[in-house]
């Protein structure tokens with residue numbers, strides 16, 4: 602095979618890149634209507650193609666976004682998607698060439714992290730990505746779903762006319778945007794591209810308003826095609842009362858046997874709202890957002906830390922060696938240092954603890970963090986772990 606020619610694609614090539622990506626996922630190309638709702642996500646300069654003998658055989662793209670980190674700050678982020686190499690050209694280094702180009706470009710744009718949702722867990726660690734948030738799928742048996750007396754109560758829920766739903770969801774998502782680490786922006790082009798959010802297609806949107814009448818949460822759901830279940834694709838709430846009332850509303854929808862919640866945060870207390878906690882079953886827990894820290898010092902400085910003894914971490918980065926370094930982490934923040942490290946880890950492992958999803962001690966127990974000073978992994982836990990589970994819940 603001759604050397605791949607990796608270059609930025611022009612607008613006239615975006616649809617071919619989309620067709621190629623879908624082909625690699627074993628999915629049919631988009632029809633014109635779906636493409637019309639999707640094409641605005643493509644940003645000039647951010648769609649790459651790998652050509653061999655003049656043929657497009659590999660592609661990746663990214664979109665400008667940002668990520669909420671612990672403490673509530675946002676950092677600029679490259680949202681990576683559309684990754685695919687044609688099946689007759691895989692395992693020849695094409696993705697590696699595309700990733701190198703893409704990560705260098707994102708770093709040059711000043712993006713502090715790159716992020717993606719992975720089709721397989723084995724692809725991205727070599728490029729410095731680690732799974733940084735998780736989410737769960739839940740199935741609630743509606744016949745048994747009675748809320749406890751203690752479940753928060755207040756305000757009311759109303760179903761929106763379809764033509765109002767899109768705008769209301771956008772405003773409410775925006776208002777809840779920094780609620781927890783792991784949340785990202787949903788730009789204008791995101792909404793029509795997302796199948797479930799095309800509200801003309803059978804989805805229902807219900808909004809909760811508080812006692813003063815101000816809207817503070819919504820749920821988007823649709824009936825499953827072949828069963829008596831409701832599929833909940835999006836539930837966003839500004840506080841615990843709005844969330845509890847939206848679930849209460851769902852449990853009250855007639856003719857429904859079960860309610861399936863998709864991509865929900867791990868710490869959402871559905872079981873604790875219910876008199877019969879086993880009416881809610883977790884059917885899957887999976888990785889959600891994968892992160893690649895492109896600018897480790899800026900990323901470490903951007904987040905807040907819990908109270909705890911300081912630690913010095915040494916970060917290795919084989920794919921972007923300039924990103925390696927030693928950092929002293931304290932309850933007050935992070936700074937570069939020459940001091941001897943207490944802990945050593947790869948940049949992909951740092952991504953796993955960066956938003957607070959996993960404990961450093963667990964990763965040390967698995968051999969992924971070297972503890973050079975006794976008890977330093979536990980000290981790092983106190984600094985890195987966050988009160989709420991980080992969660993993204995936004996596909997892209």
Ligand SMILES: CC(=O)SCCNC(=O)CCNC(=O)[C@H](O)C(C)(C)COP(=O)(O)OP(=O)(O)OC[C@H]1O[C@@H](n2cnc3c(N)ncnc32)[C@H](O)[C@@H]1OP(=O)(O)O
Pocket residue numbers: 625626681682683684685686687690691692693694695696697698717718719720721723724727
């Ligand atoms: C964010 C998203 O868009 S997720 C969607 C990702 N796309 C898909 O899953 C579509 C189907 N798969 C594909 O298109 C391709 O297999 C890709 C894009 C995952 C990988 O492309 P390739 O060009 O084969 O990757 P490349 O040759 O650069 O691989 C680099 C290394 O990763 C390994 N690798 C890459 N993909 C995989 C995989 N799916 N499983 C196991 N190992 C893999 C290769 O073996 C290679 O290892 P080596 O360096 O030890 O030899």
